[in-house]
Amino acid sequence: xxxxxxxxxxxxxxxxxxxxxxxxxxxxxxxxxxxxxxxxxxxxxxxxxxxxxxxxxxxxxxxxxxxxxxxxxxxxxxxxxxxxxxxxxxxxxxxxxxxxxxxxxxxxxxxxxxxxxxxxxxxxxxxxxxxxxxxxxxxxxxxxxxxxxxxxxxxxxxxxxxxxxxxxxxxxxxxxxxxxxxxxxxxxxxxxxxxxxxxxxxxxxxxxxxxxxxxxxxxxxxxxxxxxxxxxxxxxxxxxxxxxxxxxxxxxxxxxxxxxxxxxx
Amino acid sequence: xxxxxxxxxxxxxxxxxxxxxxxxxxxxxxxxxxxxxxxxxxxxxxxxxxxxxxxxxxxxxxxxxxxxxxxxxxxxxxxxxxxxxxxxxxxxxxxxxxxxxxxxxxxxxxxxxxxxxxxxxxxxxxxxxxxxxxxxxxxxxxxxxxxxxxxxxxxxxxxxxxxxxxxxxxxxxxxxxxxxxxxxxxxxxxxxxxxxxxxxxxxxxxxxxxxxxxxxxxxxxxxxxxxxxxxxxxxxxxxxxxxxxxxxxxxxxxxxxxxxxxx
Numbered sequence: 001x002x003x004x005x006x007x008x009x010x011x012x013x014x015x016x017x018x019x020x021x022x023x024x025x026x027x028x029x030x031x032x033x034x035x036x037x038x039x040x041x042x043x044x045x046x047x048x049x050x051x052x053x054x055x056x057x058x059x060x061x062x063x064x065x066x067x068x069x070x071x072x073x074x075x076x077x078x079x080x081x082x083x084x085x086x087x088x089x090x091x092x093x094x095x096x097x098x099x100x101x102x103x104x105x106x107x108x109x110x111x112x113x114x115x116x117x118x119x120x121x122x123x124x125x126x127x128x129x130x131x132x133x134x135x136x137x138x139x140x141x142x143x144x145x146x147x148x149x150x151x152x153x154x155x156x157x158x159x160x161x162x163x164x165x166x167x168x169x170x171x172x173x174x175x176x177x178x179x180x181x182x183x184x185x186x187x188x189x190x191x192x193x194x195x196x197x198x199x200x201x202x203x204x205x206x207x208x209x210x211x212x213x214x215x216x217x218x219x220x221x222x223x224x225x226x227x228x229x230x231x232x233x234x235x236x237x238x239x240x241x242x243x244x245x246x247x248x249x250x251x252x253x254x255x256x257x258x259x260x261x262x263x264x265x
Numbered sequence: 266x267x268x269x270x271x272x273x274x275x276x277x278x279x280x281x282x283x284x285x286x287x288x289x290x291x292x293x294x295x296x297x298x299x300x301x302x303x304x305x306x307x308x309x310x311x312x313x314x315x316x317x318x319x320x321x322x323x324x325x326x327x328x329x330x331x332x333x334x335x336x337x338x339x340x341x342x343x344x345x346x347x348x349x350x351x352x353x354x355x356x357x358x359x360x361x362x363x364x365x366x367x368x369x370x371x372x373x374x375x376x377x378x379x380x381x382x383x384x385x386x387x388x389x390x391x392x393x394x395x396x397x398x399x400x401x402x403x404x405x406x407x408x409x410x411x412x413x414x415x416x417x418x419x420x421x422x423x424x425x426x427x428x429x430x431x432x433x434x435x436x437x438x439x440x441x442x443x444x445x446x447x448x449x450x451x452x453x454x455x456x457x458x459x460x461x462x463x464x465x466x467x468x469x470x471x472x473x474x475x476x477x478x479x480x481x482x483x484x485x486x487x488x489x490x491x492x493x494x495x496x497x498x499x500x501x502x503x504x505x506x507x508x509x510x511x512x513x514x515x516x517x518x519x520x521x522x523x524x525x526x527x528x
Contacts (some may be wrong), residue, residue: 011412018440019434020439021439024439024442024443025439025442027443028442028443028446031443031447031450032446034450035446035449035450035455035456036301036455037307038300038450038455038456039302039306039327039330039455039456040302040305040306040309041309042305042306042314042315042318042319042323042456042460043306043309043310043311043312043314043315043323044309044314045309045310045311045313045314047310047311048309048310048311053308053309053310056308056309057305057309060305127309157468178297181297181300181301181304186301186304186305187304187305187308191308210501239380
């Protein structure tokens with residue numbers, strides 16, 4: 001536990017406190033959101049309820065931000081540790097590599113909460129305050145927990161691939177963009193074409209988004225809520241376990257062959 | 266200058282050929298960005314509402330805008346991150362001690378990268394615009410590709426100025442992370458300059474590429490008056506060159522004084 005706290009303190013200082021990192025990070029995020037939101041405003045018409053548009057945009061941003069955290073804060077961090085040669089020290093310390101994640105996740109959650117608040121303010125200023133009304137709290141909690149498990153599994157698979165092959169940044173960036181689009185992160189599955197819907201349902205990513213949208217009264221899951229919850233929990237737990245298994249396997253490979261040095265970008 | 270361009274081209278093409286996945290993902294990005302905006306945009310309103318405000322259907326508009334964004338991003342990112350990249354790779358001392366002119370060295374960065382405009386344009390803008398407007402739009406599509414390359418070049422002097430000045434801040438990557446999206450907002454690439462509020466339009470006018478991007482949007486809307494914005498863009502590019510030169514001197518002096526403090 002002491003190690004986890006020290007890791008948490010180190011990341012908190014590096015990412016959020018040092019050189020006003022929190023302020024600059026938040027400002028950067030708000031500006032990127034502004035870049036895309038201003039173009040979306042050009043589609044607005046009086047026939048569509050502005051608060052519903054805001055609510056859907058808010059959920060889309062929440063999902064996109066969480067995928068972004070999994071890609072850039074978690075998977076990219078594994079890559080960064082490899083690039084700077086820190087990974088060798090972590091391995092030789094004899095501690096489980098996953099201890100890094102335990103210290104890093106609370107920092108990511110602080111960042112996630114602040115980003116959501118920033119998105120809320122931005123949407124309120126540009127479109128309309130999003131309507132946030134929880135209609136099914138247990139489903140919402142299950143949805144967020146499943147999302148966390150899926151993203152941890154995803155980051156471990158991506159991080160594992162990175163340390164064993166030295167994946168480049170653009171590929172990670174591409175994955176970070178395509179996944180939320182193709183798996184129903186940005187729009188409810190019921191509004192997507194059948195082919196994309198089937199593809200999304202074949203991945204573990206669509207179920208948490210469907211549960212969260214349902215719990216906020218924004219959309220109905222295409223498979224029905226009971227089936228979505230059962231499949232969502234099963235899929236997210238399995239994916240998380242697969243992620244751990246895969247990552248540990250890559251670490252074992254690194255111990256035998258040595259780590260690939262990922263390129264900077 | 267030719268030697269610098271050749272050296273930069275050798276490094277760049279070796280990297281592209283070594284990691285072809287970058288080229289593939291780079292080519293897919295205009296489609297990805299367009300899809301993202303169209304998906305959220307269609308749930309926020311309608312294509313007709315967009316057309317009545319901007320004067321063109323969102324599909325050709327956003328495929329062109331995303332293409333331009335990728336071209337400009339490819340150039341500006343390379344210039345903005347170069348001091349940090351050299352620091353990370355340990356090549357800063359070699360760069361500082363090099364006898365070549367710093368401003369020419371930085372201006373050589375975008376030139377080989379702009380050849381990717383041809384690849385990116387022929388896989389995104391060209392097929393989509395020809396599908397939408399027919400083969401009669403071929404010349405316009407090619408001119409959009411040329412203007413996108415010019416937009417990348419035009420931004421280089423301002424990007425050089427920013428990259429050097431940003432090192433005055435302890436960890437320059439933090440300030441660059443803020444400047445990048447700010448630049449893209451004021452470029453008017455997704456939100457055209459003519460629909461911006463007056464204050465934003467004034468700031469936008471100070472960025473060289475915002476004028477060449479305005480020219481691209483004029484071509485898309487069927488207009489032909491593009492020489493004036495191109496002229497202003499080139500003039501602003503020249504205006505920022507001495508500032509870029511000064512900015513690079515500041516960076517070099519800082520490196521010599523500090524002996525390797527992280528930029």
